[in-house]
Amino acid sequence: METDEFQLQQFLPYLLNQAAEASSLEFQQIYKDRYGMLRTEWRVLFHLGLYGRLTASDIGQRARMHKTKISRAVHRLNERRFVDRTRNEDDRRVEYLSLTRQGQAAYNDLRAVARRYDAALMDALDPAEAEVLRRALLKLSEAGPGGFT
Amino acid sequence: METDEFQLQQFLPYLLNQAAEASSLEFQQIYKDRYGMLRTEWRVLFHLGLYGRLTASDIGQRARMHKTKISRAVHRLNERRFVDRTRNEDDRRVEYLSLTRQGQAAYNDLRAVARRYDAALMDALDPAEAEVLRRALLKLSEAGPGGFT
DNA sequence: CTGTAATAGTTGTATTTGTAACTAACAAGC
DNA sequence: GCTTGTTAGTTACAAATACAACTATTACAG
Numbered sequence: 001m002e003t004d005e006f007q008l009q010q011f012l013p014y015l016l017n018q019a020a021e022a023s024s025l026e027f028q029q030i031y032k033d034r035y036g037m038l039r040t041e042w043r044v045l046f047h048l049g050l051y052g053r054l055t056a057s058d059i060g061q062r063a064r065m066h067k068t069k070i071s072r073a074v075h076r077l078n079e080r081r082f083v084d085r086t087r088n089e090d091d092r093r094v095e096y097l098s099l100t101r102q103g104q105a106a107y108n109d110l111r112a113v114a115r116r117y118d119a120a121l122m123d124a125l126d127p128a129e130a131e132v133l134r135r136a137l138l139k140l141s142e143a144g145p146g147g148f149t
Numbered sequence: 150m151e152t153d154e155f156q157l158q159q160f161l162p163y164l165l166n167q168a169a170e171a172s173s174l175e176f177q178q179i180y181k182d183r184y185g186m187l188r189t190e191w192r193v194l195f196h197l198g199l200y201g202r203l204t205a206s207d208i209g210q211r212a213r214m215h216k217t218k219i220s221r222a223v224h225r226l227n228e229r230r231f232v233d234r235t236r237n238e239d240d241r242r243v244e245y246l247s248l249t250r251q252g253q254a255a256y257n258d259l260r261a262v263a264r265r266y267d268a269a270l271m272d273a274l275d276p277a278e279a280e281v282l283r284r285a286l287l288k289l290s291e292a293g294p295g296g297f298t
Numbered sequence: 299c300t301g302t303a304a305t306a307g308t309t310g311t312a313t314t315t316g317t318a319a320c321t322a323a324c325a326a327g328c
Numbered sequence: 329g330c331t332t333g334t335t336a337g338t339t340a341c342a343a344a345t346a347c348a349a350c351t352a353t354t355a356c357a358g
Contacts, residue, residue: 007199010283011263012270013176014192016169018213019289024162026297038344043163050156056307064167069345071308093306093353114160120294121161125285133285134159136278140168145269148175187314205337217316220338242323242336 016140027117035106036080040065040073042110045082045099049107053098082106165289176266184255185229189214189222191259194231194248198256202247231255 009015024039031037037045047059054062056070063070074097077083082103088094099107122130173188180186186194196208203211205219212219223246226232231252237243248256271279 009287010267012267012283013169013173015283015286015290016165016172019286020162020165020169021213022290023165023294026294027162040344057305064170066346067307068309068347071306072344075308091306091354095307117294117297118159118161120297121289123294124288124291129281129285132278132281134161134164136274136282137164137168139273140270141164141171142273145172145175145266145272148266148269189314206335215316216337217339218314220336221314224338240324240336244337 012140023121027114030113030117031110034109035082038073038076040069041077041082044070044073044077044097045103045107045110048083048097048099049104049111053096055094055096057094059097077103161289172270176263179262179266180259183258184231187222187225189218190226190231193219193222193226193246194252194256194259197232197246197248198253198260202245204243204245206243208246226252 028039031042043063043065044059047063048054051058051062056067056074059065060067060070074083074085078085081100084098084100086096086098088096125133177188180191192212192214193208196211197203200207200211205216205223208214209216209219223232223234227234230249233247233249235245235247237245274282
């Protein structure tokens with residue numbers, strides 16, 4: 001048995017994807033069932049709930065989401081009266097997005113669920129471990145491997 | 150400023166997804182450019198490279214991947230002569246999958262890249278942190294939050 | 299002004315994915 | 329044997345995504 005054998009379970013991108021998928025599954029089910037939202041829509045909703053009025057570009061930067069995804073998510077959220085769109089009259093290219101009353105209610109509800117969900121996930125970890133995990137994930141989110149290719 | 154304000158950056162599924170996406174991007178580019186593979190195909194390739202001959206169901210269990218994804222990945226990998234399919238004559242429902250010489254070569258190449266890539270990712274973390282991260286990710290991969298809904 | 303480039307956001311089309319229904323082969327009860 | 333159920337894998341169709349090309353508006357150089 002070679003000791004330097006490559007282990008798939010040790011490959012960080014794989015591990016991260018597995019953990020991300022496993023940990024998202026049940027929560028995804030909740031916003032889908034309750035509000036018929038897709039992941040992109042949920043993300044837009046949460047950004048607006050957290051930061052208030054934003055443009056599509058703002059959300060794109062913060063969430064690292066492509067503008068076409070955002071455009072379509074916003075369209076659907078607006079259609080279902082979760083989001084208001086108001087054009088900036090000083091620069092008619094940009095449009096401000098904000099939650100409607102209904103959007104705010106959905107956000108409040110899902111935020112509460114998310115808090116409990118997060119706590120339940122954390123139960124699998126001890127507190128020190130959880131803290132290190134968060135820090136590490138933030139670092140990894142910043143960028144990929146430094147100038148790999 | 151409320152101290153119990155929900156923070157999106159603290160929500161584990163979100164953090165995990167961000168980190169997974171960021172950390173997969175460049176590697177994804179490599180197997181796509183060099184071998185025209187999709188993520189599902191890469192995963193099948195790696196499972197066969199690591200564990201040798203497997204059935205589609207075996208891969209599905211190990212990788213937590215749906216059978217239709219595997220079916221399609223195997224089809225394409227076979228088409229491009231990366232994997233061989235041989236029917237089990239004792240039970241003609243099952244089919245054994247294994248790497249061709251060409252598949253083995255691709256696996257060897259990508260495994261080497263993955264090792265270096267992983268090392269580069271790890272450089273952003275200190276060793277103790279990396280160890281905790283791996284353990285935590287494995288725990289989270291096992292299951293979602295315990296009986297949440 | 300006018301032409302060129304940049305920015306915000308949208309739409310079109312080809313890929314990919316998810317879900318359910320399907321075929322084929324085996325197993326087990328009667 | 330024949331029905332019923334189960335398992336392995338595939339296929340069909342709807343939904344979602346990626347990528348490129350597009351419109352509309354502003355900026356700015358000459």
